[in-house]
């Protein structure tokens with residue numbers, strides 16, 4: 001499968017950054033064998049959609065309801081109308097800071113897929129769990145809980161160990177590859193043969209300097225990039241490494 005590289009800008013950026021990013025992005029060589037997705041903060045979805053032609057648009061979250069009196073929430077249908085084709089669901093920051101549960105993640109993912117968009121379901125263990133050797137058990141539990149009643153079409157799984165997010169401490173390629181293998185087996189057991197085709201991407205301090213070695217791993221199909229995705233050049237280098245890893 002072609003690589004998949006997704007920028008998660010989190011609550012960063014501005015109209016000025018979008019202008020600068022797109023100006024620099026257009027000067028960089030076009031990429032092949034890789035799908036590139038930009039997930040800006042929701043108020044900037046329209047601006048990003050207007051500024052780029054060769055990247056897909058994604059959101060960082062969505063409501064767990066179809067529509068109604070839910071002040072401040074954004075429905076999947078609204079995201080779809082704005083041109084989104086991906087939605088990140090259950091990022092560890094949403095799980096930890098906004099108490100999002102596996103059950104809510106599963107509802108959101110099912111809504112996203114029912115609307116014909118790609119759901120990027122995030123899972124990952126804390127440092128405490130890894131130090132206790134419980135990472136496989138925790139990630140499998142989280143994955144199965146987050147996929148209850150979720151179909152496999154348009155599903156993407158992102159493995160993001162919490163201890164590697166924004167810390168500069170990337171999982172070693174061997175650690176990431178091993179966990180992706182565990183996730184792959186779990187997906188195949190859960191969905192059957194089609195589980196083999198679900199992209200599994202890695203996130204956590206991915207940078208131009210470590211991207212190539214990660215993408216050389218058999219089980220890593222792409223990445224979910226935070227900090228390094230705020231700069232066109234560094235994000236392009238990561239996407240380019242994913243493309244080379246697929247060639």
Ligand code: 13P
Nearest residue numbers: 008165166204205226227
């Ligand atoms: P960093 O790349 O900044 O570590 O963030 C990873 C992440 O959380 C992407 O969703």
